Structures are given as C-alpha cells and as structure tokens.
Amino acid sequence: xxxxxxxxPAPGGAWSKISAALWRRPWARATLLLTPPLAWFVVIYxxxxxxxxxxxxWETNSFTNNLERIWNLGNFSTxxxxxxxxxxxxxxxxxxxxxxAVDGIIAFPFAYFMARVATRRTRTILYVAxxxxxxxxxxxxxxxxxxxxxxxxxxxWSLGKIALGPLNLINTNWxxxxxxxxxxxxxxxxxxxxxxxRIPGSMIEASxxxxxxxxxxxxxxxxxxxxxGIVAGSIFTFxxxxxxxxxxxxxxxxxxVFIGSVAYDSFLSxxxxxxxxxxxxxxxxxxxxxxxxxxLGAFREL
Amino acid sequence: MESTGLKxxxxxxxxxxxxxxxxxxxxxVIYAFDPATVESWPIQGLTLHWFSVAWHDEGARxxxxxxxxxxxxxxxxxxxxxxxxxxxxxxxxxxxxxAISFxxxxxxxxxGIVTGLALNSFFTFTSIQLSLWTIVIxxxxxCIVMVFNNVIARLRRxxxxxxxxxIDLGARGWQTQLxxxxxxVATALVSGGLLAFALSFDExxxxxxxxxxxxxxxxxxxxxxxxxxxxxxxxxxxSIVIVLTIxxxxxxxxxxxxxxxSRTARAAAVQDTGRI
Numbered sequence: 327x328x329x330x331x332x333x334x335p336a337p338g339g340a341w342s343k344i345s346a347a348l349w350r351r352p353w354a355r356a357t358l359l360l361t362p363p364l365a366w367f368v369v370i371y372x373x374x375x376x377x378x379x380x381x382x383x384w385e386t387n388s389f390t391n392n393l394e395r396i397w398n399l400g401n402f403s404t405x406x407x408x409x410x411x412x413x414x415x416x417x418x419x420x421x422x423x424x425x426x427a428v429d430g431i432i433a434f435p436f437a438y439f440m441a442r443v444a445t446r447r448t449r450t451i452l453y454v455a456x457x458x459x460x461x462x463x464x465x466x467x468x469x470x471x472x473x474x475x476x477x478x479x480x481x482x483w484s485l486g487k488i489a490l491g492p493l494n495l496i497n498t499n500w501x502x503x504x505x506x507x508x509x510x511x512x513x514x515x516x517x518x519x520x521x522x523x524r525i526p527g528s529m530i531e532a533s534x535x536x537x538x539x540x541x542x543x544x545x546x547x548x549x550x551x552x553x554x555g556i557v558a559g560s561i562f563t564f565x566x567x568x569x570x571x572x573x574x575x576x577x578x579x580x581x582x583v584f585i586g587s588v589a590y591d592s593f594l595s596x597x598x599x600x601x602x603x604x605x606x607x608x609x610x611x612x613x614x615x616x617x618x619x620x621x622l623g624a625f626r627e628l
Numbered sequence: 629m630e631s632t633g634l635k636x637x638x639x640x641x642x643x644x645x646x647x648x649x650x651x652x653x654x655x656x657v658i659y660a661f662d663p664a665t666v667e668s669w670p671i672q673g674l675t676l677h678w679f680s681v682a683w684h685d686e687g688a689r690x691x692x693x694x695x696x697x698x699x700x701x702x703x704x705x706x707x708x709x710x711x712x713x714x715x716x717x718x719x720x721x722x723x724x725x726x727a728i729s730f731x732x733x734x735x736x737x738x739x740g741i742v743t744g745l746a747l748n749s750f751f752t753f754t755s756i757q758l759s760l761w762t763i764v765i766x767x768x769x770x771c772i773v774m775v776f777n778n779v780i781a782r783l784r785r786x787x788x789x790x791x792x793x794x795i796d797l798g799a800r801g802w803q804t805q806l807x808x809x810x811x812x813v814a815t816a817l818v819s820g821g822l823l824a825f826a827l828s829f830d831e832x833x834x835x836x837x838x839x840x841x842x843x844x845x846x847x848x849x850x851x852x853x854x855x856x857x858x859x860x861x862x863x864x865x866x867s868i869v870i871v872l873t874i875x876x877x878x879x880x881x882x883x884x885x886x887x888x889x890s891r892t893a894r895a896a897a898v899q900d901t902g903r904i
Contacts, residue, residue: 342800352720359716360728363709363772367731371743371769374750378742381749393752436645439638452642454881459649461877463830465849466866470652472853473659478668480655508648540634561737569739572833576853586741593745593837598752601745608739616737 382602393598401603411588415607418585421499422567425506426514426560432507433514433559434552440515441522453519460512468576471505472496475577497579505573513562521555522548557619564615568608653870660863667859678864685858688865691848698760698844699828702767706824709768710775711817718783735770740833743770748837758840766838767831771824778820779813786812819880826876830869845869 348355383397405411440452459467474480475496482492495501525548533543571586585608592601660678662671682688713732717725735743747766751758786809794804832846839847845865852862 341802346800348801356716356720356722359712363713364728366709366769366772370750370765371735371746372731374746375742377750377753378746381753432645432648435638435641439642443635443638454878455646455649457877457881458874459653461826461830461873462653463846463866463869463873465830465832465846465853466656466870467652469849469853469862469866470656473655473667473669474652476667480669483669508652511645511649540631565737565739569741570833571741572850586739589741589745590836593748598745598749602749605739605742605745609742612738 429514437519501577514559517558660867695845705768706771714779744834744837767828775820782816822876822880
C-alpha cells in the first residue's frame with residue numbers, strides 16, 4: 327500500500343497546501359495553466375484579427391489621410407472591380423501554386439531518399455542540412471539571390487563561361503519565383519519526409535509481392551500514403567508565398583506586384599483599410615485551403 | 629526495392645538539392661570578404677574591411693542590441709506561456725484541445741502580412757504607441773508555438789508511469805513536477821527557447837508592422853537592401869547574422885539529443901526541432 331501523504335502535516339506550509347489542493351482538483355490546475363496563454367491569444371491575437379476584419383470595412387479620408395470609422399464595402403469593391411487588383415490576386419495565387427508544385431517536385435525524391443535509401447547516419451546529416459538553411463537569416467537568403475541574379479553576378483558569369491549569353495533575371499518575376507522556391511523548400515521536405523518515414527516497409531513489400539514494379543508501387547502505394555505530408559508541406563509553401571512582400575520588393579520589377587506588396591504599400595501610404603481588405607483575401611484563400619487539407623488528413627503531419 | 633539505377637539517380641538529385649540550398653548562403657559569406665564597393669563576380673580579393681565598418685556602424689550596432697533584447701523578452705514570455713499550454717494539453721483531455729493547438733499554429737500558418745497588418749491595426753485601434761514592447765508582443769505570439777511543440781513532444785515521450793511512481797513513493801504534486809517531470813522536460817525547454825530566439829532574431833515580415841521608429845537588425849538590413857545602400861557592409865552584417873542564427877539551432881538540436889541519450893532519441897529530437 328502506498329502511504330497517504332496528503333494527510334501528513336505539510337512541511338512547506340501554505341505552498342504545500344496549495345499544491346495539494348491543486349493536485350486534487352485537476353480542473354483547477356488546467357484552468358491555472360491555460361488561462362494566461364489563452365488570454366494572450368484571445369486578447370491580443372484573435373482581437374487583432376477581428377480589428378483587421380473591421381478595419382477592412384472602414385475607409386481613409388483621401389484628403390486628411392485620417393482613418394474614418396464609416397462602415398462600407400468600398401475597399402472590397404475597389405479590389406474586385408479594379409482590373410489591376412484582380413490581376414494582382416491572380417498573379418499571387420498563380421505564383422503560390424507554381425512555387426508549391428515545384429517545391430513538391432524537388433522535395434519528393436529528396437525526402438524519399440532520406441526515408442527509404444539513406445542509412446540512419448546519412449539521414450540525420452541530411453535532416454540537419456535541411457534545417458540549417460531554414461534557419462539561416464531569411465533576408466540573407468533573399469539578398470543572396472540578388473547577388474546571383476544581378477547583371478555582373480554569378481549566374482551571368484557562369485553562363486558567360488559556357489558561352490550562353492547573359493540572362494538578366496533580376497527585377498523579373500522569374501527571380502521572385504526562384505527565390506520563393508528556394509526559401510520555402512525545407513518547409514516542404516520536412517513533412518513529406520515525415521510521411522514517407524511512416525509508411526511500413528511491409529506495405530511496399532506486399533505491393534512488390536503482388537508484382538508491382540517500382541513505378542507502380544510508387545504511384546499506387548507510396549504516393550497516396552505520402553499525400554497528407556505533401557498537403558501539409560503545401561500549406562506552408564502556399565501560405566508563405568501568399569503573404570510575402572519582401573521577396574517581390576527586393577528581387578521583383580515593376581510587374582512584381584503581389585497581394586503582400588499591395589498590403590505593404592497601403593500600410594506605408596497610411597491607407598490601412600485598403601490593406602486590411604487586401605489581407606482578407608489570403609485569409610479567405612487559406613481557410614478554403616485548410617478545410618480542403620483537413621479533409622485529406624494533413625493535420626496529422628503538422 | 630530500389631534498383632541501383634534509381635538509387636544513383638536519387639543520390640544525384642540529393643546532391644543537386646544540397647548544392648541549391650547551400651551555394652547561395654556560401655556566396656553571401658564569400659562576398660563579405662570582397663574589397664570592391666560594387667559587388668560583381670568573381671570577387672576582387674580578400675579583406676576584413678567591411679567587418680570593421682559594420683562593427684563601427686552605430687546604426688547596425690544599436691539595431692543588433694535591440695534584436696537581442698527583443699529576442700530575450702519574447703523567448704521568456706514564450707517559455708512561460710508555451711510550456712503552460714503543453715502541460716495542460718498533455719495532462720487533460722477536454723473539448724477544444726485541437727482548437728487550442730490550431731490557435732497556437734495560426735500566427736505562423738497565416739501569411740505574415742496578415743499577422744503583421746492585424747497587429748498594426750490592433751495597436752492603432754487601442755492607441756498603443758509602437759515601441760519595443762509592441763515588437764515583443766508580436767514576436768512572443770508566434771514564438772509560443774516553438775516552445776509548445778518541443779515541450780509537448782517531450783512530455784508525450786515521457787511515460788506517465790514515471791510520475792505515478794513518484795507519487796506512489798510519496799512525492800507531492802509539486803515535488804513530482806520539480807524532481808521528476810522537470811529534468812525530463814528541461815532540455816526540451818532549452819531547445820524550444822533557442823529556436824524561439826532564433827525565430828525572433830530573424831523575423832522581419834511581421835516586425836515591419838509593429839516596430840515604429842525602432843530598428844531591429846533585420847529591419848535595418850531590409851532598409852539598406854531596399855535603398856541599395858552600404859551593400860558591402862550589409863554582406864558582412866548578414867554573414868555574422870547567419871552564423872549567429874545557426875549556432876542556436878545547432879545547439880538546440882544537440883541539447884535536445886544529449887538529454888535523451890541514445891542515438892534514435894537524438895534523431896527524434898532533431899525531428900521535433902524541425903516540426904514547425
């Protein structure tokens with residue numbers, strides 16, 4: 327039998343009494359633990375999102391630049407009726423989809439190698455190799471591509487060496503695209519690897535025993551089982567591309583206006599309501615995306 | 629099952645991806661030693677001049693100090709709040725558990741522009757002046773999930789029987805927490821904290837909207853890049869930043885592994901640090 331310690335006189339006095347009282351009341355402990363963090367999220371973060379939503383329905387006085395709290399749908403109608411803004415939205419979604427697709431194609435064989443071919447030691451090394459660029463300064467990585475693409479940069483120097491004329495990618499959407507693919511790639515590799523790593527070897531053996539060759543096994547067994555991981559990765563690549571304004575600002579040209587750029591410019595020019603309305607667009611897109619992803623079971627990989 | 633040809637092809641692919649990942653970072657560091665004022669490839673020579681310029685630059689230096697200060701404060705808040713949620717969610721099963729973990733990921737799952745603009749309009753709405761503290765509030769909000777992820781992963785791997793054994797042997801609730809649970813979670817707290825610091829130290833997308841007149845180091849760098857000013861100096865600063873952000877991450881991976889001991893546990897811990 328275990329001694330009933332709760333009945334012994336408490337050496338620590340009040341502190342012990344509180345601790346014992348809490349131990350007997352799990353709900354009190356849960357409340358004590360959860361109140362501060364939940365209060366933080368509700369009072370600051372959710373409130374901020376609500377304010378953003380409300381601000382999108384206000385307007386800025388075009389003469390005084392002051393925020394006027396008059397409810398209207400002006401910002402949304404501006405966004406959806408101005409052809410320039412409509413093409414901004416299409417360009418951003420297209421960019422996000424393209425980046426997601428290319429990152430998926432780059433990441434899958436890499437993750438496959440990690441999960442199914444590499445020895446444990448190589449696997450750990452590759453894991454760290456994927457994590458390091460993820461954490462190396464974001465701005466440094468964007469700047470690195472500026473150095474690669476610039477007129478006298480590494481790219482043109484290398485192309486010159488193999489006698490393929492200069493290719494001026496700086497200030498184009500291609501530069502933006504490549505930088506996006508580069509910067510978000512680790513976000514795709516990690517969940518795809520996690521999903522592939524979880525596939526039991528027996529499933530693949532079963533497929534082979536039934537006569538499935540490499541391609542057939544990959545298509546009918548591995549790919550469907552890895553899908554939740556791919557979807558989880560795509561949430562990051564898609565969402566991060568939708569909301570970035572720094573890469574287009576530093577690498578893009580006159581045609582590189584994205585949702586993030588519009589929101590950022592409206593912030594700079596003190597027209598927050600228009601920016602807020604623009605920021606609602608990626609939220610709406612992401613909500614649809616997340617609901618779809620949940621249906622595919624992607625959240626088990628997050 | 630993979631044929632030799634497929635394996636070789638996969639090896640080549642992995643090597644190419646690794647080159648793609650690391651060459652640009654290497655390039656930045658090489659350029660930092662280039663004496664030329666306008667960067668072009670190949671570099672003109674080797675010098676430490678730009679590091680010395682960066683060291684003596686008052687703007688860069690104060691931005692660096694502000695970033696460290698913000699990082700420490702945000703990490704402190706994240707440690708307290710993140711581990712509290714992890715403990716609660718690990719111990720209690722209740723309605724809305726999934727909603728809470730979803731809420732925690734939201735600040736890094738939603739596009740950065742959304743979080744940034746939302747916080748900015750929130751501070752405007754509540755007439756809170758942008759200051760050091762508004763930056764800290766923003767950073768802490770998305771750092772919490774880093775600590776939470778690390779701690780809850782560790783708690784899930786710590787068998788409940790350990791705590792039960794401690795209670796059976798007569799330890800009180802707080803004694804069990806302090807002497808049994810704490811040591812097993814300590815390394816997860818350290819690695820979660822280091823990752824939170826690295827995340828805060830590097831953040832720019834949200835910080836632009838919450839910083840007012842203050843410059844954190846990434847905002848200083850963004851400003852220089854935008855105006856294409858002092859680029860060689862930026863090279864030096866950015867190289868230092870790369871080293872400074874990579875060190876905490878490597879430490880986090882090592883510490884998370886060392887506490888658990890075995891090699892498989894280390895691999896699992898490294899995996900935790902990557903689960904964002």
